[in-house]
Amino acid sequence: MSGGVKPAGGEGDEAYATLRNNAGAIRAITSAVEGTLGPKGLDTMLVGPRGEVIITNDGVTILEQMDVTHPAARLLIQVARSQQEQIGDGTTTATVLAGAIVAEGTAQVTRGVPVAKVVRGxxxxxxxxxxMLAKRARPLEGLEDPQLYSIAYVAGRENEDLARLVIEGAKKLGLPKMRDPQFRFSDTIVSHSRARNExxxxxxxxxxxxxxxxxxxPDSARVLLFQDAFEPESVHDEALMTDSGFQKQMQLREQFRSLLPKLVELQVGFIASDRGVDPxxxxxxxxxxxxxxxxISRADLRRIADYTGARPxxxxxxxxxxxxxxxxxGYAGHVSYDERLESVRMGEGKGRAQVTIVVGASTSEVIGERLRIAKDAASSVQAALRGGCLPGGGSAEAAVAHELERYRETVQGMEGFGIAAVAEALRRPLAQIVVNAGYNPLEKVEEVKAAQIATGNDALAIDCDTGAVTDMAAIGVMDPADVKLHALQAAGEVAAAILRIHTVIKMRQPRTEE
Structure with missing residues (x-):
């Protein structure tokens, strides 16, 4: 593919020093999360400056908590952050893809292919x-589609109880709510070490x-919400130093006091304020x-308003x-305080439907990871309901890689080297899943490629338990299409940005006023 391409005359390692440095930093970040990919991926232990410990399999948690100073590495972390904000899952896949595109692109550039051509490619x-990925997406037949549970199970790292919770919550909300672009299903999940799953x-x-x-x-209640303090209006501190200011403050307090009986008249049973409450x-x-x-937070205030029909x-x-x-x-048919969970329960609201998925665990050390897993499962279920699904296990990416290689043969010009870099990078998720399962990636990736070509089945990948080529769709290993699409798009954007960096210059410190 790249035979005959040589570095331009007079160019030495100095010409690629910045690129090699950036690629090395990207490789270091990628290696921190790639070991977590797939069903046999292992956990990472994060240790804080005071000895605090987080044990997790979640890519974005690892990347967010890492002590990273290299500017190119920080760009890669932005990929994971974007994936988390937009989709809620697939951060490790996005990071691995970005790292692979940078590595393959760097290899092409150092062989002498112009950077601009590689980036364009x-x-x-x-x-x-x-x-190619989008055309392979399979739509789901609503909330009763059996593939939906498979998606929750895979994204939930094979925790059956969490997958069942997520599916139950989705069914209670209904399809229109789940497909609402303004609604984040993962936000409905909370955790507590003293809770039972519900x-x-x-x-x-x-x-x-x-x-x-x-x-x-437990009782019904009319709901009153303040996007302000539930206390008397106040005069400025300077005004309080004067007799007139003090008298004004006393008048405001008396006026506030006289309004309180109105709450009883209106049969208000629940009040929430985003600031303080007067004693x-x-x-x-x-x-x-x-x-x-x-x-309470503005987000909680909005949720209460949405659920009860109250207007803050x-x-x-x-x-x-x-x-x-x-x-x-607003109105809620059930309001009570749960002492065990230190939480207020609201039910039977007259506004839009809501659910809260409660995740429990035996210890506080475990609860954080179970919460992250459940949120990943919820995000994947919602993404699949919106954009359909694709066979998992790296099968879809491997099929697209082969199709891209055929497409690359039709491209004239050196941009083809950049296309080849993307094709090779798309095999990286499958290769890493195989490595984490204990198999030879070169052997297994070629095995999958040959089987997909021979059968015309794009869903073939490696069963991590047996090492055999298996139809991922047939065994229920499915991923949301949007997770893969956004991961590839974000990875391509950051890889192109990193490959184009020729020089790194430290900015001067801003001058301080004397």
Missing amino acids: VQEGVAAGLR VWPGLLIQKRPANAQPDFP EAEQFCTDHGIMVLQR LRRTGLGKPAEELAGYL
């Missing part, structure tokens, strides 16, 4: 690869009530059986007439 190869048909808000001392029996207001609510949460308002809104204020109230 990589971009063309990635675009063609995306088209799918709660509503919200579980991990907060203690501000007035936690009384018992709040007098807290005591009033306690006396009248109104549960109060303070300093400012504290000044408490002065509205009762009949007008009633229009801001």
Whole structure:
């Protein structure tokens, strides 16, 4: 393929020093996560400066927690971060693909292929690869499709209990909600070391009530939300130094106090504020059986509003007439405080459907990893419902690699070397899965290639238990198409950016004003 291509006259190792340095850093980052790929992938132990330990198989967790200073390596970590933010799973695959494209592209450049040609070829190869992957995607037949469980099981690292939880939660939400582009299914998952696995048909808000001392029996409640402090308006600190300012503050407090009985009139049973709660207001609510949460996140406030139909308002809104204020109230048929989980349960909301998937574990050390696994499974299920699925185990990528090689033969010009680099990189996931399972990657990758060509079956890969060529779709090893598509796209973008770097210059420090 690259025979006859030689470095340009007069160019030595110095011409490729930056590229080699960057490629080395990328290789170091890739090696930190590639051992976790596939069903036989192992865990990584992360040790913090104070001796804290995280044991995980999750690629983005490993990369986010690593102490990385090399600028090119940080670019690669951005691939994992982008994959996590956009899809929620597949970060290791994206990292391995990016590392492989950089390695193959670097090899082409150091043989004398112009960088611009390689980069152009990589971009063309990635675009063609995306088209080839997309045309192989298989749509799912809704929430009852048996492949959906297989996807949750594979992404959930073969934890049957987590896969069942995720599928149950998805069914309770329904297909329209799962396909809503603004909804992140993984956000519905919470964990607690004292919890039992369950799918709660509503919200579980991990907060203690501000007035936690009384018992709040499970009850229905009208819901009032403040996107502000639940306390009197205040005057400026400077104004408080004057008699008029002090009198104004007392008037505001008295006015606030006079509005509190309106809560009883409106039969409010639950109040949440994203800031603090006035002690007098807290005591009033306690006396009248109104549960109060303070300093909850804006995300939780939005979730409560969405679920109960409440409309958040400012504290000044408490002065509205009762009949007008009633229009801001939401409703939940069940509100209670779970002492064991230190969380508020809300159910039977009159707004949009919600579920909370509760993941339990025996120890606090394990619970973090189970939460990450469950979130990966949830993200994969949602991605599959949106964009279909592909056979897993590296089979789809290997099939596209062979198709890209045939496409490369039709390309005139040196861009073909970049296309070849992408084709070779696409075999890397299969090769790494095979290595992690204890087999020879050269032998097994060629075995898969020959079998796919002979049978015309793109779903063939290696069974990691037996080492035999097996139909991945037949044994239920399926991956979301969107995971693979985004991984290849993100990997191609960062690889092209790294290959184009010719010089690294340290920026000057900004001048400080005397």
